[in-house]
Amino acid sequence: MELVEEAPHRFRMDPHGPMRVPGVVFASRALLRDADQALEQVANVATLPGIVGASYAMPDIHWGYGFPIGGVAATDVADGGVVSPGGVGFDISCGVRLLAADTDGQALASELTAVMDGLDRAIPRGAGPGGVWHLTGPGQLERILRGGSRYAVEEGHGESRDLARCEDGGAVADADVDQVSARARERGLGQVGSLGSANHFLEVQRVDEVYDATAAAAFGLAVGQVCVMIHCGSRGLGHQICTDHVRLMDRAMSRHGIEVPDRQLACTPVESPEGRRYLGAMAAAANYGRANRQLLSDAARRVFRRTARTRLSLVYDVSHNLAKIEAHPVDGARRTLCVHRKGATRAFPPGHPDLPDDLRAVGQPVLIPGTMGTASYVLVGVAGGDGFASTCHGAGRVLSRHRAARAVGGRELRARLESAGIAVRPRSLRGLAEETPEAYKDVDEVVAVSESAGLCRTVARLVPLGVVKG
Numbered sequence: 140m141e142l143v144e145e146a147p148h149r150f151r152m153d154p155h156g157p158m159r160v161p162g163v164v165f166a167s168r169a170l171l172r173d174a175d176q177a178l179e180q181v182a183n184v185a186t187l188p189g190i191v192g193a194s195y196a197m198p199d200i201h202w203g204y205g206f207p208i209g210g211v212a213a214t215d216v217a218d219g220g221v222v223s224p225g226g227v228g229f230d231i232s233c234g235v236r237l238l239a240a241d242t243d244g245q246a247l248a249s250e251l252t253a254v255m256d257g258l259d260r261a262i263p264r265g266a267g268p269g270g271v272w273h274l275t276g277p278g279q280l281e282r283i284l285r286g287g288s289r290y291a292v293e294e295g296h297g298e299s300r301d302l303a304r305c306e307d308g309g310a311v312a313d314a315d316v317d318q319v320s321a322r323a324r325e326r327g328l329g330q331v332g333s334l335g336s337a338n339h340f341l342e343v344q345r346v347d348e349v350y351d352a353t354a355a356a357a358f359g360l361a362v363g364q365v366c367v368m369i370h371c372g373s374r375g376l377g378h379q380i381c382t383d384h385v386r387l388m389d390r391a392m393s394r395h396g397i398e399v400p401d402r403q404l405a406c407t408p409v410e411s412p413e414g415r416r417y418l419g420a421m422a423a424a425a426n427y428g429r430a431n432r433q434l435l436s437d438a439a440r441r442v443f444r445r446t447a448r449t450r451l452s453l454v455y456d457v458s459h460n461l462a463k464i465e466a467h468p469v470d471g472a473r474r475t476l477c478v479h480r481k482g483a484t485r486a487f488p489p490g491h492p493d494l495p496d497d498l499r500a501v502g503q504p505v506l507i508p509g510t511m512g513t514a515s516y517v518l519v520g521v522a523g524g525d526g527f528a529s530t531c532h533g534a535g536r537v538l539s540r541h542r543a544a545r546a547v548g549g550r551e552l553r554a555r556l557e558s559a560g561i562a563v564r565p566r567s568l569r570g571l572a573e574e575t576p577e578a579y580k581d582v583d584e585v586v587a588v589s590e591s592a593g594l595c596r597t598v599a600r601l602v603p604l605g606v607v608k609g
Contacts (some may be wrong), residue, residue, distance in 0.1 A: 142178070153176070156402055158185040163193040163252040163525070166594040170198050170580060173537065177207040184212050188408070189220025191469045191476065194551050195526040198588040199535030204228060205403030211529045213467065216409045216475045217473055220395070223406035224388065226479030227462050229381045231421055232428030233372030234458035235241040235506035237517065238366035238436060238451040240443065244345035244604060247365050248598035250447040251562060254343065255605040257442035259564040261436060262341055264334035264609035271332025271392065271434040280328055286318045288433040297435040303495045305456040306485070309433070310426050314421025320383050325425055327376030332434030336566070336609035337540070338466060338574055339371040341435065345517060354519045354598045357501045358454050366601055367451055369435050370508045372426040372460065380424045384417040388596050409477045418462065425461060437473030455504035458485045459532035467527050479528050482557045486520035486530040505595055508533050509582040511574060512556050514602050516586045518595040522552070530594040531586070534579035542577035544569060562605035570599060571608055
């Protein structure tokens with residue numbers, strides 16, 4: 140698989156074998172180190188029926204299930220384009236939410252320990268059940284699956300402005316609860332309002348630098364300001380939905396005359412019964428993920444209000460594991476596409492009609508979490524960006540959790556972070572070690588390459604003050 144650097148930070152893989160379109164990888168040579176498996180997946184994705192443009196990969200590319208993480212692919216719905224659960228992943232609607240406080244880091248310093256202790260008690264996390272909201276039964280779960288953040292706000296877990304600053308107004312409209320299996324519902328019933336484990340976190344941050352004053356002002360951000368970033372998704376419910384529908388599509392592909400080079404790319408046409416069922420179930424999981432982050436926001440607000448007399452306002456909430464039906468220009472014509480973004484963030488440009496009124500002039504906020512001890516970023520969508528208005532989603536993993544835990548002990552890492560002035564509240568020391576910063580790519584380089592490639596523009600850099608880990 141030969142990659143040719145056709146422009147700065149843009150590599151091209153010409154179609155070969157069954158590839159229908161080229162592969163396009165936005166990266167530096169350093170970020171492509173050890174990416175051979177993920178590049179093979181870029182080529183595999185390029186074989187999907189109905190794919191248009193290219194099989195794209197973002198600068199944080201690494202190996203994933205079927206699709207690479209950092210992969211973007213759009214298929215033409217009217218031309219037999221398919222939807223693939225592997226193009227969304229197991230943590231459906233995993234995403235990031237950023238809240239801005241009405242105080243700065245200097246003012247919070249004396250209260251930081253109390254805030255972190257309060258968050259440690261208030262934020263459920265870990266691999267098993269437990270959540271902010273103890274649902275009374277399946278009927279309430281169904282309302283979450285249909286209503287997402289909107290339902291959570293209606294029930295008193297937020298404010299109406301939150302919905303304007305959330306992708307899709309807080310809920311995907313075409314959720315089909317009937318396509319969510321009993322097992323998925325069982326797993327979701329006891330986990331709503333929880334971080335989960337692995338790379339999910341709630342982090343207290345400070346705005347360290349602003350690069351675009353106009354966009355930062357529109358987003359409500361200023362140098363020195365305290366923020367809270369939440370990174371989590373749809374927990375066991377989303378995982379089960381992916382598992383269920385991969386199995387169903389794997390059995391259905393032969394009926395649709397589809398062959399793929401990797402069974403993890405199981406897919407069916409968007410307009411097939413199986414495709415519509417998956418999209419309906421995926422939308423329900425997305426709503427669960429939105430409600431999950433809404434509930435965690437509400438819990439964080441209560442802690443900040445009680446311990447620091449500080450208010451948190453939502454900047455934005457966006458997913459980075461989702462397939463969306465969107466209109467984009469292809470070969471000079473506007474076409475309806477199924478855009479898969481797996482470990483990639485939607486980055487709509489200024490003027491896009493789906494953006495809130497108060498953000499439309501500047502573009503969509505894009506939230507890029509770093510790793511413990513490193514910076515996170517706020518970006519903004521730009522006009523003319525390639526990859527169907529998409530950009531990176533984070534640092535991108537380079538070490539497995541097992542290798543990371545062997546490289547550093549949890550106690551050692553905690554001491555190192557705290558010596559750097561970062562308060563750490565982990566669920567377990569083993570889980571902390573698995574997420575050591577050395578397990579990830581350099582987020583500064585990922586963001587710089589994304590901007591250089593014309594995918595987005597940098598608005599602000601945030602640094603950690605304290606982190607709550609699953």
